[in-house]
Amino acid sequence: MARTAQTDVAILGALSIAPMTGYEVRAAIGDVLGDFWHESFGQIYPTLARLEASGAVRRTAPGRTSGSRFEITPVGLQQLRDRLAEPFSPSPARNPLLLRLFFGDNLPPGRAEELLGDEIARAERALARYGQIRADIEQEPSGRDRTLHLITVGFGEQHARAHLQWARESLAALTVRPTTGGGAHA
Amino acid sequence: MARTAQTDVAILGALSIAPMTGYEVRAAIGDVLGDFWHESFGQIYPTLARLEASGAVRRTAPGRTSGSRFEITPVGLQQLRDRLAEPFSPSPARNPLLLRLFFGDNLPPGRAEELLGDEIARAERALARYGQIRADIEQEPSGRDRTLHLITVGFGEQHARAHLQWARESLAALTVRPTTGGGAHA
DNA sequence: AACCTCATGTAACACGTTACATGATTAT
DNA sequence: ATAATCATGTAACGTGTTACATGAGGTT
Numbered sequence: 320m321a322r323t324a325q326t327d328v329a330i331l332g333a334l335s336i337a338p339m340t341g342y343e344v345r346a347a348i349g350d351v352l353g354d355f356w357h358e359s360f361g362q363i364y365p366t367l368a369r370l371e372a373s374g375a376v377r378r379t380a381p382g383r384t385s386g387s388r389f390e391i392t393p394v395g396l397q398q399l400r401d402r403l404a405e406p407f408s409p410s411p412a413r414n415p416l417l418l419r420l421f422f423g424d425n426l427p428p429g430r431a432e433e434l435l436g437d438e439i440a441r442a443e444r445a446l447a448r449y450g451q452i453r454a455d456i457e458q459e460p461s462g463r464d465r466t467l468h469l470i471t472v473g474f475g476e477q478h479a480r481a482h483l484q485w486a487r488e489s490l491a492a493l494t495v496r497p498t499t500g501g502g503a504h505a
Numbered sequence: 506m507a508r509t510a511q512t513d514v515a516i517l518g519a520l521s522i523a524p525m526t527g528y529e530v531r532a533a534i535g536d537v538l539g540d541f542w543h544e545s546f547g548q549i550y551p552t553l554a555r556l557e558a559s560g561a562v563r564r565t566a567p568g569r570t571s572g573s574r575f576e577i578t579p580v581g582l583q584q585l586r587d588r589l590a591e592p593f594s595p596s597p598a599r600n601p602l603l604l605r606l607f608f609g610d611n612l613p614p615g616r617a618e619e620l621l622g623d624e625i626a627r628a629e630r631a632l633a634r635y636g637q638i639r640a641d642i643e644q645e646p647s648g649r650d651r652t653l654h655l656i657t658v659g660f661g662e663q664h665a666r667a668h669l670q671w672a673r674e675s676l677a678a679l680t681v682r683p684t685t686g687g688g689a690h691a
Numbered sequence: 692a693a694c695c696t697c698a699t700g701t702a703a704c705a706c707g708t709t710a711c712a713t714g715a716t717t718a719t
Numbered sequence: 720a721t722a723a724t725c726a727t728g729t730a731a732c733g734t735g736t737t738a739c740a741t742g743a744g745g746t747t
Contacts, residue, residue, distance in 0.1 A: 324734080325601055332608040342698050355603040359736055364700055400611045407601040411708095415511055415593040417541040417660060422518040423653040425586045431653065463679075467609040467617065470675040474603055481667035489656040493649075510706085528726050545708055550728055597736095 325407070326362050331375065331391060331399040338379055338390035341367050351452070351468075354445065354475055370395065420489075435490045442483040449476045511593070512548050517561065517577060517585040524565055524576035527553050537638070537654075540631065540661060556581065606675075621676045628669040635662045 329352075333344045341363045348358055367389055370376045375395030380387045391399070416434060423431045453472050459465040515538075519530045527549045534544055553575055556562045561581030566573045577585070602620060609617045639658050645651040 325599065325604065326734085328608075329604060332604065332611075335608065335611065340698065341700095342696095352603065352607060355598050355600040357597050357599070360699080361701085361736060361738095362734080364698095368700090396611075399608070400613075403605055403608060403611050404613050404616065407605070409601065410599050411543050412541050413511065413543070413596050414541040415595065417538065417657055418511065418515060418518065419589055419593070420653055420660075421538060421657045422514075422521065422585070422589060423656075424650050425518070425521065425582075425589050427586075427590050430590065464610050466678055467606055470609075470671075470678065471603055471607045473675060474606075474671050477667040477671040478664075481663040485660050485663040489659060492652055492656065512707085526726065527728090546727080547708060547710095547729085548706085550726095554728090 326358060326366050327370065328399065328402045329356055329358055330363065330366055330370065331395055331402070334376060334389055334391040335396060335399055338388040340388050344389070352471070353448075354478075355471075432490060432493055435486045435493070438482060438486040439490070442479045442486065445479040446476065446483070449479060512544060512552050513556065514585065514588045515542055515544055516549065516552055516556065517581055517588070520562060520575055520577040521582060521585055524574040526574050530575070538657070539634075540664075541657075618676060618679055621672045621679070624668060624672040625676070628665045628672065631665040632662065632669070635665060 329348055330344055333339060333347045336347070339347060341360070344367075345358055345360065345363055348356055367376065371378065371389070373394075374392060375398050376389045376391055378387050379390050416438065419426060419434060420431060449472055453469065453476070456465060456468045456472060459468065515534055516530055519525060519533045522533070525533060527546070530553075531544055531546065531549055534542055553562065557564065557575070559580075560578060561584050562575045562577055564573050565576050602624065605612060605620060606617060635658055639655065639662070642651060642654045642658060645654065
Protein backbone atom coordinates (compact mmCIF):
# COMPACT_ATOMS: atom_id res chain seq x y z
CA MET A 320 0.00 0.00 0.00
CA ALA A 321 1.77 3.08 -1.21
CA ARG A 322 1.78 5.60 1.55
CA THR A 323 2.12 9.07 0.13
CA ALA A 324 4.18 9.77 -3.00
CA GLN A 325 2.53 13.14 -3.40
CA THR A 326 5.51 14.31 -5.40
CA ASP A 327 4.00 12.84 -8.54
CA VAL A 328 0.84 14.80 -7.89
CA ALA A 329 2.65 18.08 -7.40
CA ILE A 330 4.74 17.65 -10.54
CA LEU A 331 1.87 16.51 -12.71
CA GLY A 332 -0.18 19.38 -11.32
CA ALA A 333 2.47 21.90 -12.28
CA LEU A 334 2.77 20.44 -15.78
CA SER A 335 -1.02 20.51 -16.14
CA ILE A 336 -0.72 24.30 -16.21
CA ALA A 337 2.03 24.53 -18.80
CA PRO A 338 5.00 22.54 -20.13
CA MET A 339 8.11 23.24 -18.06
CA THR A 340 11.66 22.15 -17.47
CA GLY A 341 12.39 20.42 -14.17
CA TYR A 342 13.99 23.61 -13.02
CA GLU A 343 10.87 25.58 -13.79
CA VAL A 344 8.66 23.01 -12.07
CA ARG A 345 10.49 23.64 -8.85
CA ALA A 346 10.19 27.39 -9.23
CA ALA A 347 6.51 27.18 -10.14
CA ILE A 348 5.66 25.12 -7.10
CA GLY A 349 7.74 27.30 -4.83
CA ASP A 350 6.32 30.55 -6.19
CA VAL A 351 2.67 29.82 -5.79
CA LEU A 352 2.34 27.14 -3.17
CA GLY A 353 5.45 28.46 -1.44
CA ASP A 354 4.65 27.90 2.22
CA PHE A 355 2.47 24.84 1.67
CA TRP A 356 4.49 22.76 -0.67
CA HIS A 357 8.01 22.35 -2.02
CA GLU A 358 10.08 19.90 -4.03
CA SER A 359 13.82 19.38 -4.23
CA PHE A 360 15.74 18.54 -7.39
CA GLY A 361 16.67 15.23 -5.87
CA GLN A 362 12.98 14.38 -6.10
CA ILE A 363 12.01 16.20 -9.23
CA TYR A 364 14.42 14.72 -11.76
CA PRO A 365 14.05 11.05 -10.83
CA THR A 366 10.28 11.53 -10.69
CA LEU A 367 10.19 13.16 -14.10
CA ALA A 368 12.24 10.28 -15.49
CA ARG A 369 9.82 7.80 -13.96
CA LEU A 370 6.80 9.66 -15.27
CA GLU A 371 8.37 9.81 -18.72
CA ALA A 372 9.03 6.07 -18.68
CA SER A 373 5.43 5.39 -17.73
CA GLY A 374 4.14 7.71 -20.45
CA ALA A 375 2.62 10.32 -18.14
CA VAL A 376 4.86 13.08 -19.46
CA ARG A 377 6.93 13.52 -22.60
CA ARG A 378 9.67 15.87 -23.70
CA THR A 379 8.92 18.49 -26.27
CA ALA A 380 11.82 18.69 -28.72
CA PRO A 381 13.59 15.65 -27.25
CA GLY A 382 17.34 15.59 -27.82
CA ARG A 383 17.45 19.32 -28.45
CA THR A 384 19.88 21.03 -26.09
CA SER A 385 17.65 24.01 -25.61
CA GLY A 386 13.93 24.65 -25.68
CA SER A 387 13.09 21.20 -24.38
CA ARG A 388 10.38 20.98 -21.78
CA PHE A 389 8.29 18.33 -20.08
CA GLU A 390 4.69 18.23 -21.10
CA ILE A 391 1.85 16.24 -19.58
CA THR A 392 0.17 13.57 -21.75
CA PRO A 393 -3.48 12.49 -21.66
CA VAL A 394 -2.32 9.49 -19.64
CA GLY A 395 -0.61 11.82 -17.18
CA LEU A 396 -3.67 14.03 -16.91
CA GLN A 397 -5.82 11.05 -16.08
CA GLN A 398 -3.26 9.91 -13.56
CA LEU A 399 -3.28 13.37 -11.97
CA ARG A 400 -7.06 13.24 -11.66
CA ASP A 401 -6.97 9.77 -10.15
CA ARG A 402 -4.31 10.75 -7.67
CA LEU A 403 -6.05 13.96 -6.69
CA ALA A 404 -9.26 12.07 -6.07
CA GLU A 405 -7.62 9.59 -3.71
CA PRO A 406 -8.04 10.09 0.02
CA PHE A 407 -5.00 11.56 1.68
CA SER A 408 -3.72 11.74 5.19
CA PRO A 409 -2.50 15.09 6.49
CA SER A 410 1.23 14.85 6.88
CA PRO A 411 1.99 14.68 10.60
CA ALA A 412 2.97 18.09 11.88
CA ARG A 413 6.26 18.75 13.59
CA ASN A 414 6.51 22.32 14.65
CA PRO A 415 9.91 23.00 16.22
CA LEU A 416 8.85 26.43 17.44
CA LEU A 417 6.00 24.99 19.46
CA LEU A 418 8.26 22.28 20.79
CA ARG A 419 10.63 24.95 22.09
CA LEU A 420 7.99 27.14 23.61
CA PHE A 421 6.33 24.23 25.36
CA PHE A 422 9.60 23.33 27.05
CA GLY A 423 10.46 27.01 27.19
CA ASP A 424 11.48 26.94 30.83
CA ASN A 425 14.66 25.27 29.62
CA LEU A 426 15.35 27.96 27.05
CA PRO A 427 17.99 30.63 27.72
CA PRO A 428 16.49 33.84 29.18
CA GLY A 429 14.89 36.02 26.56
CA ARG A 430 14.99 33.36 23.90
CA ALA A 431 11.27 32.62 23.96
CA GLU A 432 10.56 36.31 23.46
CA GLU A 433 13.07 36.41 20.64
CA LEU A 434 11.45 33.45 18.92
CA LEU A 435 8.06 35.11 19.11
CA GLY A 436 9.51 38.33 17.73
CA ASP A 437 10.93 36.43 14.78
CA GLU A 438 7.55 34.86 14.22
CA ILE A 439 5.89 38.26 14.11
CA ALA A 440 8.36 39.47 11.53
CA ARG A 441 7.90 36.34 9.46
CA ALA A 442 4.12 36.62 9.52
CA GLU A 443 4.25 40.27 8.48
CA ARG A 444 6.49 39.47 5.57
CA ALA A 445 4.22 36.62 4.56
CA LEU A 446 1.16 38.87 4.64
CA ALA A 447 2.81 41.38 2.36
CA ARG A 448 3.80 38.64 -0.06
CA TYR A 449 0.30 37.18 -0.10
CA GLY A 450 -1.08 40.61 -0.88
CA GLN A 451 0.97 40.69 -4.05
CA ILE A 452 0.05 37.16 -5.01
CA ARG A 453 -3.61 37.94 -4.48
CA ALA A 454 -3.33 40.95 -6.76
CA ASP A 455 -1.79 38.73 -9.43
CA ILE A 456 -4.49 36.13 -9.14
CA GLU A 457 -7.22 38.73 -9.37
CA GLN A 458 -5.96 39.46 -12.88
CA GLU A 459 -6.76 35.90 -13.93
CA PRO A 460 -9.96 35.30 -15.93
CA SER A 461 -12.85 34.81 -13.55
CA GLY A 462 -13.98 31.24 -13.07
CA ARG A 463 -13.68 28.28 -10.81
CA ASP A 464 -9.93 28.05 -11.30
CA ARG A 465 -9.41 31.62 -10.16
CA THR A 466 -11.68 31.04 -7.18
CA LEU A 467 -9.59 28.03 -6.20
CA HIS A 468 -6.38 30.02 -6.49
CA LEU A 469 -7.84 32.75 -4.33
CA ILE A 470 -8.84 30.11 -1.81
CA THR A 471 -5.27 28.88 -1.71
CA VAL A 472 -3.83 32.31 -1.08
CA GLY A 473 -6.63 32.97 1.40
CA PHE A 474 -5.39 30.05 3.41
CA GLY A 475 -1.98 31.63 3.59
CA GLU A 476 -3.44 34.95 4.63
CA GLN A 477 -5.60 33.49 7.38
CA HIS A 478 -2.65 31.52 8.59
CA ALA A 479 -0.33 34.46 8.65
CA ARG A 480 -2.89 36.63 10.44
CA ALA A 481 -3.46 33.93 13.03
CA HIS A 482 0.26 33.57 13.62
CA LEU A 483 0.65 37.30 13.91
CA GLN A 484 -2.11 37.70 16.45
CA TRP A 485 -0.98 34.71 18.43
CA ALA A 486 2.65 35.79 18.55
CA ARG A 487 1.70 39.32 19.64
CA GLU A 488 -0.61 38.11 22.39
CA SER A 489 1.93 35.57 23.55
CA LEU A 490 4.71 38.09 23.65
CA ALA A 491 2.54 40.36 25.72
CA ALA A 492 1.67 37.54 28.10
CA LEU A 493 5.34 36.76 28.59
CA THR A 494 6.31 40.37 29.08
CA VAL A 495 3.74 40.98 31.77
CA ARG A 496 5.26 38.17 33.77
CA PRO A 497 8.97 38.22 33.10
CA THR A 498 10.13 36.30 36.18
CA THR A 499 10.23 32.58 36.87
CA GLY A 500 8.28 31.11 39.70
CA GLY A 501 6.17 34.04 40.75
CA GLY A 502 6.33 37.77 41.08
CA ALA A 503 9.74 38.81 42.41
CA HIS A 504 9.89 41.87 40.21
CA ALA A 505 7.52 44.38 41.72
CA MET B 506 26.50 18.17 10.32
CA ALA B 507 23.52 16.64 12.03
CA ARG B 508 20.42 17.97 10.33
CA THR B 509 17.53 17.94 12.71
CA ALA B 510 17.19 15.01 15.11
CA GLN B 511 14.50 16.83 17.03
CA THR B 512 13.32 13.51 18.35
CA ASP B 513 15.95 13.68 21.09
CA VAL B 514 14.65 17.08 22.08
CA ALA B 515 11.05 15.95 22.29
CA ILE B 516 11.90 12.87 24.35
CA LEU B 517 14.25 14.67 26.71
CA GLY B 518 11.65 17.39 27.05
CA ALA B 519 8.98 14.90 28.03
CA LEU B 520 11.28 13.26 30.55
CA SER B 521 12.18 16.67 31.97
CA ILE B 522 8.62 16.82 33.29
CA ALA B 523 8.55 13.38 34.90
CA PRO B 524 10.11 9.93 34.54
CA MET B 525 8.16 7.83 32.07
CA THR B 526 8.17 4.61 30.12
CA GLY B 527 8.65 4.85 26.39
CA TYR B 528 4.99 4.14 26.02
CA GLU B 529 4.11 7.03 28.29
CA VAL B 530 6.48 9.35 26.46
CA ARG B 531 4.53 8.84 23.30
CA ALA B 532 1.23 9.43 25.04
CA ALA B 533 2.54 12.51 26.83
CA ILE B 534 3.74 14.11 23.63
CA GLY B 535 0.59 13.20 21.79
CA ASP B 536 -1.71 14.45 24.52
CA VAL B 537 -0.34 17.89 24.93
CA LEU B 538 1.46 18.79 21.74
CA GLY B 539 -1.00 16.67 19.78
CA ASP B 540 -1.33 18.54 16.51
CA PHE B 541 2.15 20.03 16.56
CA TRP B 542 4.31 17.10 17.40
CA HIS B 543 4.29 13.31 17.48
CA GLU B 544 6.68 10.40 17.82
CA SER B 545 6.38 6.80 16.74
CA PHE B 546 7.65 3.84 18.73
CA GLY B 547 10.06 3.08 15.95
CA GLN B 548 11.78 6.33 16.87
CA ILE B 549 11.22 6.38 20.60
CA TYR B 550 12.79 3.09 21.65
CA PRO B 551 15.99 3.32 19.63
CA THR B 552 16.37 6.93 20.74
CA LEU B 553 15.88 6.03 24.40
CA ALA B 554 18.50 3.30 24.04
CA ARG B 555 20.90 5.78 22.51
CA LEU B 556 20.23 8.37 25.18
CA GLU B 557 20.75 5.76 27.85
CA ALA B 558 24.08 4.71 26.33
CA SER B 559 25.24 8.31 26.29
CA GLY B 560 24.17 8.86 29.89
CA ALA B 561 21.42 11.38 29.16
CA VAL B 562 18.74 9.15 30.67
CA ARG B 563 18.78 6.24 33.07
CA ARG B 564 16.29 3.57 34.08
CA THR B 565 14.78 3.74 37.52
CA ALA B 566 14.71 0.23 38.97
CA PRO B 567 16.69 -1.29 36.11
CA GLY B 568 16.08 -4.97 35.54
CA ARG B 569 12.79 -4.85 37.42
CA THR B 570 9.99 -6.10 35.22
CA SER B 571 7.56 -3.54 36.52
CA GLY B 572 7.78 0.00 37.77
CA SER B 573 10.78 0.80 35.62
CA ARG B 574 10.85 4.16 33.96
CA PHE B 575 13.27 6.36 32.09
CA GLU B 576 14.47 9.37 33.99
CA ILE B 577 16.51 12.31 32.75
CA THR B 578 20.00 12.78 34.23
CA PRO B 579 21.80 16.10 34.83
CA VAL B 580 23.75 15.35 31.65
CA GLY B 581 20.49 14.89 29.79
CA LEU B 582 19.03 18.08 31.19
CA GLN B 583 22.05 20.02 30.03
CA GLN B 584 21.78 18.37 26.63
CA LEU B 585 18.12 19.34 26.43
CA ARG B 586 19.00 22.97 27.19
CA ASP B 587 21.77 22.99 24.61
CA ARG B 588 19.55 21.48 21.98
CA LEU B 589 16.65 23.81 22.71
CA ALA B 590 18.96 26.80 22.42
CA GLU B 591 20.21 25.77 18.99
CA PRO B 592 18.77 27.50 15.96
CA PHE B 593 16.23 25.41 14.11
CA SER B 594 14.74 25.45 10.66
CA PRO B 595 10.98 25.16 10.32
CA SER B 596 10.24 21.79 8.83
CA PRO B 597 9.17 22.27 5.23
CA ALA B 598 5.40 22.22 4.97
CA ARG B 599 3.55 19.83 2.71
CA ASN B 600 -0.12 20.41 2.92
CA PRO B 601 -1.96 17.86 0.78
CA LEU B 602 -5.28 19.68 1.17
CA LEU B 603 -3.87 22.87 -0.31
CA LEU B 604 -2.22 20.91 -3.09
CA ARG B 605 -5.60 19.47 -3.99
CA LEU B 606 -7.49 22.72 -3.85
CA PHE B 607 -4.90 24.52 -5.93
CA PHE B 608 -5.29 21.97 -8.69
CA GLY B 609 -8.93 21.62 -7.81
CA ASP B 610 -10.15 21.95 -11.37
CA ASN B 611 -8.96 18.37 -11.78
CA LEU B 612 -10.91 17.15 -8.76
CA PRO B 613 -14.15 15.23 -9.22
CA PRO B 614 -17.24 17.50 -8.98
CA GLY B 615 -18.16 18.36 -5.42
CA ARG B 616 -14.94 17.03 -3.99
CA ALA B 617 -13.45 20.44 -3.23
CA GLU B 618 -16.57 21.35 -1.30
CA GLU B 619 -16.42 18.06 0.53
CA LEU B 620 -12.80 18.61 1.52
CA LEU B 621 -13.65 22.05 2.89
CA GLY B 622 -16.57 20.61 4.81
CA ASP B 623 -14.28 18.03 6.38
CA GLU B 624 -11.90 20.80 7.30
CA ILE B 625 -14.65 22.72 9.05
CA ALA B 626 -15.60 19.67 11.08
CA ARG B 627 -12.00 19.02 11.98
CA ALA B 628 -11.43 22.58 13.12
CA GLU B 629 -14.56 22.55 15.25
CA ARG B 630 -13.48 19.36 16.95
CA ALA B 631 -10.03 20.79 17.51
CA LEU B 632 -11.46 23.94 19.09
CA ALA B 633 -13.53 21.93 21.52
CA ARG B 634 -10.52 19.85 22.48
CA TYR B 635 -8.35 22.91 23.00
CA GLY B 636 -10.99 24.34 25.28
CA GLN B 637 -10.63 21.34 27.56
CA ILE B 638 -6.85 21.45 27.46
CA ARG B 639 -6.90 25.14 28.30
CA ALA B 640 -9.11 24.47 31.29
CA ASP B 641 -6.64 21.85 32.49
CA ILE B 642 -3.67 24.15 32.09
CA GLU B 643 -5.41 26.93 33.96
CA GLN B 644 -5.38 24.65 37.00
CA GLU B 645 -1.58 24.59 36.98
CA PRO B 646 0.28 26.79 39.46
CA SER B 647 0.72 30.24 37.99
CA GLY B 648 4.17 31.03 36.67
CA ARG B 649 6.19 31.18 33.52
CA ASP B 650 5.68 27.49 32.81
CA ARG B 651 1.92 27.83 32.88
CA THR B 652 2.13 30.90 30.66
CA LEU B 653 4.17 28.92 28.14
CA HIS B 654 1.68 26.08 28.17
CA LEU B 655 -1.15 28.51 27.60
CA ILE B 656 0.81 29.98 24.71
CA THR B 657 1.11 26.53 23.20
CA VAL B 658 -2.60 25.85 23.40
CA GLY B 659 -3.27 29.38 22.21
CA PHE B 660 -1.43 28.57 19.05
CA GLY B 661 -3.71 25.64 18.46
CA GLU B 662 -6.78 27.75 19.09
CA GLN B 663 -5.72 30.52 16.74
CA HIS B 664 -4.89 27.96 14.12
CA ALA B 665 -8.17 26.18 14.42
CA ARG B 666 -10.12 29.44 14.30
CA ALA B 667 -8.21 30.54 11.22
CA HIS B 668 -8.90 27.23 9.50
CA LEU B 669 -12.53 27.40 10.42
CA GLN B 670 -13.02 30.89 9.08
CA TRP B 671 -11.06 30.18 5.94
CA ALA B 672 -12.91 26.98 5.16
CA ARG B 673 -16.29 28.65 5.69
CA GLU B 674 -15.44 31.60 3.49
CA SER B 675 -13.98 29.35 0.83
CA LEU B 676 -16.97 27.08 0.80
CA ALA B 677 -19.20 30.10 0.37
CA ALA B 678 -17.05 31.39 -2.48
CA LEU B 679 -17.30 28.05 -4.25
CA THR B 680 -21.02 27.77 -3.72
CA VAL B 681 -21.77 31.19 -5.15
CA ARG B 682 -20.08 30.15 -8.38
CA PRO B 683 -20.83 26.49 -8.92
CA THR B 684 -20.13 26.41 -12.66
CA THR B 685 -16.85 25.93 -14.50
CA GLY B 686 -15.59 28.43 -17.01
CA GLY B 687 -17.44 31.61 -16.26
CA GLY B 688 -20.79 32.90 -15.22
CA ALA B 689 -23.46 30.75 -16.85
CA HIS B 690 -25.74 30.89 -13.82
CA ALA B 691 -27.09 34.43 -13.68
C1' DA C 692 38.25 35.41 -19.13
C1' DA C 693 35.22 35.13 -15.30
C1' DC C 694 30.90 34.66 -13.60
C1' DC C 695 26.10 33.89 -13.01
C1' DT C 696 21.96 31.55 -13.91
C1' DC C 697 19.71 27.80 -16.02
C1' DA C 698 19.60 22.93 -16.19
C1' DT C 699 20.12 17.88 -15.24
C1' DG C 700 21.41 14.32 -12.75
C1' DT C 701 23.32 10.90 -8.99
C1' DA C 702 24.93 8.99 -4.67
C1' DA C 703 24.98 8.98 0.14
C1' DC C 704 22.59 9.58 3.88
C1' DA C 705 19.08 10.90 7.49
C1' DC C 706 14.73 10.42 9.02
C1' DG C 707 10.63 8.41 10.15
C1' DT C 708 6.82 5.11 9.50
C1' DT C 709 4.78 0.61 9.25
C1' DA C 710 4.47 -3.85 10.25
C1' DC C 711 5.75 -7.44 12.81
C1' DA C 712 7.09 -10.15 16.95
C1' DT C 713 6.91 -10.73 21.72
C1' DG C 714 5.64 -10.73 26.32
C1' DA C 715 3.90 -8.70 30.96
C1' DT C 716 -0.08 -6.80 33.56
C1' DT C 717 -4.62 -5.92 34.55
C1' DA C 718 -9.48 -6.31 34.06
C1' DT C 719 -13.69 -9.22 33.00
C1' DA D 720 -9.30 -18.19 30.91
C1' DT D 721 -9.66 -14.55 27.89
C1' DA D 722 -9.13 -10.25 26.30
C1' DA D 723 -7.46 -5.65 26.45
C1' DT D 724 -3.97 -2.68 27.40
C1' DC D 725 0.67 -1.70 28.56
C1' DA D 726 5.27 -2.19 27.06
C1' DT D 727 9.54 -3.02 24.31
C1' DG D 728 11.85 -3.78 20.48
C1' DT D 729 13.47 -4.74 15.37
C1' DA D 730 13.58 -4.93 10.38
C1' DA D 731 12.21 -3.35 6.07
C1' DC D 732 10.93 0.14 3.53
C1' DG D 733 9.78 4.67 1.49
C1' DT D 734 10.68 9.21 1.13
C1' DG D 735 13.19 13.28 0.84
C1' DT D 736 17.34 16.12 1.57
C1' DT D 737 22.09 17.41 0.86
C1' DA D 738 26.03 17.55 -1.48
C1' DC D 739 28.37 16.83 -5.35
C1' DA D 740 29.40 16.70 -10.41
C1' DT D 741 28.68 18.48 -14.78
C1' DG D 742 27.76 21.41 -18.46
C1' DA D 743 25.23 25.01 -21.56
C1' DG D 744 24.23 29.75 -22.39
C1' DG D 745 24.38 34.43 -21.67
C1' DT D 746 26.47 38.70 -19.37
C1' DT D 747 30.11 41.87 -17.73
